Amino acid sequence: MAYPYQIRTLDQYHQEYKRSVENPEEFWDEVASNFQWKKKWDKVLNWNFKEPKVEWFINGKLNITENCIDRHLASMGEKPAIIWEPNNPEERVRIVTYNRLHKRVCQVAQMLHNLGVKKGDRVCIYMGMIPELVYAVLGCARIGAIHSVIFGGFSAQSIADRLYDADAEFIITCDGAFRGNKDIPLKSIIDDALIGNRSVKKVIVYTRTRTPVSMLKGRDVWWEDEMEHAEHQVEKDGKVYFPAEEMDAEDPLFILYTSGSTGKPKGVVHSSAGYMVWTNYTFVNTFQYQPGDVHFCTADIGWITGHSYIIYGPLSAGGTSLMFEGIPTWPDAGRFWDIVDRHKVNILYTAPTAIRSLMGFGLDPIKGKDLSSLRILGTVGEPINEEAWHWYDDNIGKNRCPIVDTWWQTETGGVLISNLAGVTPAIPSWASLPLPGVQPILVDENGNEITERDENGIIKGNLCIKAPWPSTIRTTYGDHERCRTNYFSAYENLYFTGDGAMKDEKGNYRITGRVDDVLNVSGHRLGTAEVENAINMHAGVVESAVVGYPHDIKGQGVYAFVIFEHLHSDENLTRQDILQTVTRIIGPIAKPDKIQFVSGLPKTRSGKIMRRILRKIAEGDTSNLGDTTTLLDPGIVEEIKNGRL
Ligand code: WTA
Numbered sequence: 001m002a003y004p005y006q007i008r009t010l011d012q013y014h015q016e017y018k019r020s021v022e023n024p025e026e027f028w029d030e031v032a033s034n035f036q037w038k039k040k041w042d043k044v045l046n047w048n049f050k051e052p053k054v055e056w057f058i059n060g061k062l063n064i065t066e067n068c069i070d071r072h073l074a075s076m077g078e079k080p081a082i083i084w085e086p087n088n089p090e091e092r093v094r095i096v097t098y099n100r101l102h103k104r105v106c107q108v109a110q111m112l113h114n115l116g117v118k119k120g121d122r123v124c125i126y127m128g129m130i131p132e133l134v135y136a137v138l139g140c141a142r143i144g145a146i147h148s149v150i151f152g153g154f155s156a157q158s159i160a161d162r163l164y165d166a167d168a169e170f171i172i173t174c175d176g177a178f179r180g181n182k183d184i185p186l187k188s189i190i191d192d193a194l195i196g197n198r199s200v201k202k203v204i205v206y207t208r209t210r211t212p213v214s215m216l217k218g219r220d221v222w223w224e225d226e227m228e229h230a231e232h233q234v235e236k237d238g239k240v241y242f243p244a245e246e247m248d249a250e251d252p253l254f255i256l257y258t259s260g261s262t263g264k265p266k267g268v269v270h271s272s273a274g275y276m277v278w279t280n281y282t283f284v285n286t287f288q289y290q291p292g293d294v295h296f297c298t299a300d301i302g303w304i305t306g307h308s309y310i311i312y313g314p315l316s317a318g319g320t321s322l323m324f325e326g327i328p329t330w331p332d333a334g335r336f337w338d339i340v341d342r343h344k345v346n347i348l349y350t351a352p353t354a355i356r357s358l359m360g361f362g363l364d365p366i367k368g369k370d371l372s373s374l375r376i377l378g379t380v381g382e383p384i385n386e387e388a389w390h391w392y393d394d395n396i397g398k399n400r401c402p403i404v405d406t407w408w409q410t411e412t413g414g415v416l417i418s419n420l421a422g423v424t425p426a427i428p429s430w431a432s433l434p435l436p437g438v439q440p441i442l443v444d445e446n447g448n449e450i451t452e453r454d455e456n457g458i459i460k461g462n463l464c465i466k467a468p469w470p471s472t473i474r475t476t477y478g479d480h481e482r483c484r485t486n487y488f489s490a491y492e493n494l495y496f497t498g499d500g501a502m503k504d505e506k507g508n509y510r511i512t513g514r515v516d517d518v519l520n521v522s523g524h525r526l527g528t529a530e531v532e533n534a535i536n537m538h539a540g541v542v543e544s545a546v547v548g549y550p551h552d553i554k555g556q557g558v559y560a561f562v563i564f565e566h567l568h569s570d571e572n573l574t575r576q577d578i579l580q581t582v583t584r585i586i587g588p589i590a591k592p593d594k595i596q597f598v599s600g601l602p603k604t605r606s607g608k609i610m611r612r613i614l615r616k617i618a619e620g621d622t623s624n625l626g627d628t629t630t631l632l633d634p635g636i637v638e639e640i641k642n643g644r645l
Contacts, residue, residue, distance in 0.1 A: 108139025128177025151302025381523030413471025
């Protein structure tokens, strides 16, 4: 059998789960022995959630790229590792075999080495969804540099903040990226981000869109030139070789920035070995991957889902990962189904927001598309509503493909709670059961476990995890204390997810959404404080408060209440100015859907904004706003209510 740790029956799931909780060290020792190590670990696990300190496979040595590429070459060298579907369906599809991937990754590693990149250096990657992005990521991993991929929708200011926080010395980017009918000038955005930057030494630019770019002498180099030079260096006697750096199990593999409840995004750090084991284990089990399957994860590699389930999970399993450069609605809303048909996709993993948006186009875009290759469907990123779940099940899976609802986070590295496709039961809108090794617990405000059930047998509480799994967040880059206060200090000895959840009598979990000041807009995390900071940058803004409200397609929309100094007679123009400001500071993904101008905000006497009230107003539920007597100016609530958009 291809994956000895693949769980195939419900009974086996229960046995494995029990074993993983009763004897985690033995359990993960066994799983980890299926990988390629340069030196075996001395001990499986060391941990305490107080500091926090989490270490897996202590003193083990490895390189993740040998596990994702080299070990597959002998038996699968000519098998496709990546199938690349370009934005423009007329452009040529690219099939990257494991041999080709090996060569390109060795070349990138050599190129980085030539440019002075060393183990531990931070390399920021800001590229579109092209195979070169995967080569760049794995090239970094090959020489032990820490990659930090930044999603193409972030602004120059956001990039500048991340470069500064990571103290990055190298950038890999493209002249531009294609997205639907747009061409995003990535290099030009990087140039803006670099104004005033002191750490970046080299910028490598790959040509994708042929957008004119300015190349700064001494700093900017062309990928094509450097790669050509590197090609001669890695090829000897018809063989390709570049040594994979020996990494400690706990050496950081990458940084990925994500939003929290404070104004500044955090650089989540994942380790080399634990992350590898977990993304592989969860990929093989959740999706029940079989050798030869074509796995299509529609996420962008700029987010954790792309890291774990386009690159590391599938490739470490010797799988075929389909990567798509475009958007689901261009040239028309049948794009996903064309891709499934053309490439005979077996596993489709997407976000509820994409499903809801495609539902809006009706069934015409599906007509005539052969979806019979599909075997398994998945969702990620936000709770899926039952209507979208059934639409997906009826029209895409034709009621014969199990749907996995996978709950996890940037910080968890891979899936923690999900049914296993066709092995454990699927329940619409429930993420269902924890993966082996995951011990969820629901607690009250004080961190006490809730055991009381309501009349339907349901427990509701804040979702925490009791013990580490291999890809637990290790730290927040450059600020370990921040990691502690954000995730490990709310409740003693527990990892706090920031999500609320329900649990039924059979132990199934249903995620109800964030309980902190984090929004989930189209499956993207946004901190309300982060959006407020951006709005407040506009010269005329005195103060603002941002909350989420239910949105038919995005899941949550962004509702901003803004106090503006001298409101222009044309309120809409001011709104446009604010949107422009947010786009500049964070990026288009953070633009508020609604901006209501107000003369004040509901505050307590100590000056705290009562978001509970604003949330209710934004949701349109104004019948019972709760106790407003403690407000500094209770009259303001009436005004805001009447001005609701
Ligand atoms: C939410 C994405 C319900 C949740 C992998 C979590 C979900 C946040 C689900 C993490 C799901 C993710 N059901 N909610 N299946 N998956 N979430 O870091 O609120 O971008 O805390 O990671 O998305 O978002 P992140």
